[in-house]
Amino acid sequence: MTAHEPRPARTVSRRISDHAAVVAIATDPETFSSAVSRHVQVPNGLDGEAHRQARAMLDPFLDAQRVAASTPAFVRVAQQLLEQLAGREAFDAVSELGARYAVRAQSAWLGWPATIEDELLQWVADNRAATRSGDRTRMAGVAKRFDAIVRARVQERMGTDAPDDLTTALVRTRDADGQPLPQEVLVSVLRNWTGGDLASLALCIGVVVAWLTRHPEHAERLAAADDDELDATLDEILRIDDPFLANRRIATRDTEVGGCPIAQGEVVALSWRQANVDPARFPSPYAFDPHGNASDNLVWGIGPHVCPGRPLATLQLRVLTRELLRTGSVRTAEEHGGIERETPPAGGYRRFMAAIERHDA
Numbered sequence: 001m002t003a004h005e006p007r008p009a010r011t012v013s014r015r016i017s018d019h020a021a022v023v024a025i026a027t028d029p030e031t032f033s034s035a036v037s038r039h040v041q042v043p044n045g046l047d048g049e050a051h052r053q054a055r056a057m058l059d060p061f062l063d064a065q066r067v068a069a070s071t072p073a074f075v076r077v078a079q080q081l082l083e084q085l086a087g088r089e090a091f092d093a094v095s096e097l098g099a100r101y102a103v104r105a106q107s108a109w110l111g112w113p114a115t116i117e118d119e120l121l122q123w124v125a126d127n128r129a130a131t132r133s134g135d136r137t138r139m140a141g142v143a144k145r146f147d148a149i150v151r152a153r154v155q156e157r158m159g160t161d162a163p164d165d166l167t168t169a170l171v172r173t174r175d176a177d178g179q180p181l182p183q184e185v186l187v188s189v190l191r192n193w194t195g196g197d198l199a200s201l202a203l204c205i206g207v208v209v210a211w212l213t214r215h216p217e218h219a220e221r222l223a224a225a226d227d228d229e230l231d232a233t234l235d236e237i238l239r240i241d242d243p244f245l246a247n248r249r250i251a252t253r254d255t256e257v258g259g260c261p262i263a264q265g266e267v268v269a270l271s272w273r274q275a276n277v278d279p280a281r282f283p284s285p286y287a288f289d290p291h292g293n294a295s296d297n298l299v300w301g302i303g304p305h306v307c308p309g310r311p312l313a314t315l316q317l318r319v320l321t322r323e324l325l326r327t328g329s330v331r332t333a334e335e336h337g338g339i340e341r342e343t344p345p346a347g348g349y350r351r352f353m354a355a356i357e358r359h360d361a
């Protein structure tokens with residue numbers, strides 16, 4: 001289970017959907033613990049000092065400057081993929097563009113071989129289906145398969161002839177006491193950086209493509225926008241239709257939020273998606289206002305568990321969007337297989353058929 005896989009291991013007794021309450025809970029980790037799962041989850045299942053230490057050790061891997069070194073690799077991946085898809089009558093923006101780009105870009109970042117691309121893609125598809133089914137045994141089977149993929153990558157890097165890549169750097173990391181990280185911690189970290197993220201990124205790409213097909217009037221401005229402007233636009237698109245639905249917390253004591261009592265041991269789901277369109281915070285929740293809404297946008301969470309992968313995910317999304325805008329104009333191709341929304345616990349689209357009309361055609 002990862003930060004990005006909202007699988008219901010413990011029963012959620014309440015869904016918190018108003019913005020003020022979500023912020024209050026996410027920023028009060030003493031009262032609302034993140035230790036909701038029985039499994040090792042680093043850093044997302046940790047609290048207090050252990051969480052701070054884990055973030056201090058791991059965040060540098062995801063730092064904006066460090067991830068920027070992967071930009072040329074992401075551009076290559078995006079260009080190759082768009083070149084193939086632009087020649088097609090139609091393609092699914094979630095599985096054929098989103099998931100494939102996510103797997104290739106993330107593998108490039110981690111130093112994972114292209115030979116496992118199909119295995120990872122199959123895993124993303126199976127994981128989405130298992131999550132949708134709500135069947136715990138099926139989800140556990142899929143999670144076990146992913147652990148095996150990750151364990152093999154760690155194992156390959158135990159010897160002296162390990163490749164010089166980010167995964168090896170993680171395997172060689174020492175904790176605050178100078179000790180190597182236990183294998184189950186390495187697996188949990190890599191699972192967090194990949195397992196859930198591949199699906200989240202694919203869903204984000206589906207939402208961005210869908211928005212571009214409906215708002216062609218923004219295409220020219222975005223094609224010429226600088227990085228900050230494009231990033232602000234992407235954040236706002238994802239606020240309006242947040243595909244990353246919720247995360248859980250467990251109350252450490254009897255308390256109350258916004259006048260509602262919450263008992264010790266109660267598990268609450270923080271709905272980023274609903275909070276992001278709460279009319280009490282955003283008077284016109286579906287109106288596009290990147291700069292006006294930025295400070296209250298909860299796409300990346302808030303508080304001590306705020307997403308450390310934001311710079312990486314933003315870079316990957318920005319590169320793909322830029323290359324897409326450069327290649328042509330994107331339009332819906334609903335007649336070739338349709339458009340279908342995803343169902344909770346995932347958001348966004350299950351399928352969004354689109355086509356690219358090349359600028360140079």
Ligand code: HEM
Pocket residue numbers: 003004026034042043044045055062192193194197200201204244247248272298299300301302304305306307308309310312313
């Ligand atoms: C693709 C779009 C992404 C979205 C929408 C997203 C969103 C989020 C959100 C809302 C949280 C807060 C969870 C909470 O408070 O319980 C979170 C946490 C986290 N994210 Fe992301 N994320 C994305 C991509 C990434 C990437 C690329 C990585 C790393 C490679 C990553 C790694 C993590 C980790 C490790 C946590 C847990 C942090 C902690 O508990 O301290 N995320 N993410």
